[in-house]
Amino acid sequence: MSIVSATTRVLKAEEIGHAPHQAPRLLLPDPRTVFQQRARRLAYLADGHDLATWLLFCHTLSLAQGRLVERVQIEDGEAQASLALTLTKRSWGYWQTLLEELVMATTHHLLIPKGQGLTPEALALVKTLQTWSQAEWQIQAQALLLGEACAHAEALPFLGAALQAEWTLRASQLPAETHAAYQGESAVCPVCGSHPMVSLVHTGDPNHGVRYLVCSLCQSQWQAARAKCTNCDSPKEVVLLGQSAKAAIQGECCEACQSYVKLLSLPREVQLDPCADDLASLGLDVMLEREGYGRAARNLLSVY
Numbered sequence: 619m620s621i622v623s624a625t626t627r628v629l630k631a632e633e634i635g636h637a638p639h640q641a642p643r644l645l646l647p648d649p650r651t652v653f654q655q656r657a658r659r660l661a662y663l664a665d666g667h668d669l670a671t672w673l674l675f676c677h678t679l680s681l682a683q684g685r686l687v688e689r690v691q692i693e694d695g696e697a698q699a700s701l702a703l704t705l706t707k708r709s710w711g712y713w714q715t716l717l718e719e720l721v722m723a724t725t726h727h728l729l730i731p732k733g734q735g736l737t738p739e740a741l742a743l744v745k746t747l748q749t750w751s752q753a754e755w756q757i758q759a760q761a762l763l764l765g766e767a768c769a770h771a772e773a774l775p776f777l778g779a780a781l782q783a784e785w786t787l788r789a790s791q792l793p794a795e796t797h798a799a800y801q802g803e804s805a806v807c808p809v810c811g812s813h814p815m816v817s818l819v820h821t822g823d824p825n826h827g828v829r830y831l832v833c834s835l836c837q838s839q840w841q842a843a844r845a846k847c848t849n850c851d852s853p854k855e856v857v858l859l860g861q862s863a864k865a866a867i868q869g870e871c872c873e874a875c876q877s878y879v880k881l882l883s884l885p886r887e888v889q890l891d892p893c894a895d896d897l898a899s900l901g902l903d904v905m906l907e908r909e910g911y912g913r914a915a916r917n918l919l920s921v922y
């Protein structure tokens with residue numbers, strides 16, 4: 619497959635800066651649905667995919683995230699106006715519960731549908747992670763939160779999954795004024811300060827055709843209507859590169875900083891899921907990097 623320049627842009631030049639007035643600038647996540655939808659989409663995408671084993675592993679992880687947010691409740695009064703990139707007194711509990719969920723889902727395999735458990739190798743890894751001391755986990759988890767190098771690459775998806783579950787639940791409990799207070803466009807998540815995972819063009823009212831960046835950590839989405847690089851301040855518009863001009867997933871590539879963020883278009887494919895489709899389109903990452911662009915976004919379930 620070759621990369622061709624797409625013919626469409628996020629918004630036409632005359633629309634830049636004029637996203638529909640009624641479109642909310644900030645969308646907070648719904649933890650009751652975000653992980654279940656992701657898991658369903660991963661199972662669908664895994665069918666016949668070159669990376670099926672990996673996608674089914676992420677499917678299992680997403681199901682465990684969904685059960686985790688159901689099990690954990692945040693006490694009244696703990697919700698804050700914004701979320702810092704610092705571990706909380708509850709983070710260790712999320713980590714332990716996630717690992718417990720993964721072991722239970724696998725060892726009680728008669729109780730769960732086929733394909734929802736871990737492979738023997740992944741189960742052995744989880745059991746190793748369960749032996750980590752709180753101090754060791756703390757160093758690795760805090761490094762991941764801050765985007766620093768982690769000494770245990772194989773642990774990254776598990777660390778990321780537990781942090782995502784906690785931050786998503788916390789983001790969902792932010793006060794309603796948080797929606798109204800956010801006014802600007804930001805390169806990082808206005809809720810938690812983490813980097814985006816992908817950008818997503820919505821479909822349907824009230825934000826049809828509006829582009830949002832999706833947070834890699836708390837799953838909030840913030841408006842990024844302008845067709846410019848979300849990584850640097852270059853005033854130039856991004857170039858969209860994909861596997862075909864009509865592809866629902868393209869790379870928004872910036873000539874100024876030589877980076878890209880994937881753009882997922884729901885008007886083109888309504889079933890797209892930000893995390894699942896990002897993971898399943900690894901081939902596009904490889905192709906864009908061959909073209910000389912570096913990824914300016916991260917996916918906490920990926921070791922890529």
Ligand SMILES: [Zn+2]
Binds near residue numbers: 807835836
């Ligand atoms: Zn966030």
Ligand SMILES: [Zn+2]
Binds near residue numbers: 848874875
């Ligand atoms: Zn740029």
